[in-house]
Amino acid sequence: MTFQIYATCVIPISAFFASSLWFGNTAYLHISVAFIQMLKALMPVATFVMAVICGTDKLRWDVFLNMLLVSVGVVISSYGEIHFNVIGTVYQVTGIFAEALRLVLTQVLLQKKGLTLNPITSLYYIAPCSFLFLFVPWCLLEKPGMEVSQIQFNFWIFFSNALCALALNFSIFLVIGRTGAVTIRVAGVLKDWILIALSTIIFPDSVITGLNVIGYGIALVGVVMYNYLKVKEVRASNQLPAESIPERIAKNWKMGKK
Secondary structure: OOHHHHHHHHHHHHHHHHHHHHHHHHHHHOOOHHHHHHHHHHHHHHHHHHHHHHOOOOOOHHHHHHHHHHHHHHHHHHHOOOOOOHHHHHHHHHHHHHHHHHHHHHHHHHHHHOOOOOHHHHHHHHHHHHHHHOHHHHHHHOOOOOOHHHOOOOHHHHHHHHHHHHHHHHHHHHHHHHHOHHHHHHHHHHHHHHHHHHHHHHOOOOOOOHHHHHHHHHHHHHHHHHHHHHHHHHHHHHOOOOOHHHHHHHHHHHHHHO
């Protein structure tokens, strides 16, 4: 990790990582937890759009139709939201696109330079720089008469959240290494449903309508179909063509005979 790579790769990725954290967490002040989980179904759409713009993925009609299905589902969920808030929705969608751009930039900037960083090593380089970037919105939005004593800060809540976030990154790294990325996708879908159900129990003001469920169900169908296409594409790229196997066997037999 040279200074040039850090300045040209890590700093831009850290900036979008901090933007994703700030916009995503600010959205919780305006919209409910359940609705945020429904909006997070737009993550594959944002990643696909950014990948096509940056040239890391090609525009395919089958994937485009899946993304359209996901978008229609999210629109239906938004239309069925009782406590719809434009500001919170804009915050959340902006955070989703910032996260998608961070993922694409990680692939474009780091992998093209030959750096293969696992999630733990990525946190080692990106987290300190993102920590500095998070001070930018704090300094811009700080009120002149605000005192530190007016800020409600609970150390144990902050510390427990930090431990959960660190444990999440470790678990993702371990699960991908043992079972693969498909398990992560399935677990993510189950996690979203569990969060939506728990939010309605813990927060009585969070009401889910029939349109919310129908729209989110449509979006999940599109996400599952997209994941299936991506897994199928990866497996096809890793397997050898059927015609090359006999040719390789014949070539090895001739070499052995010689």
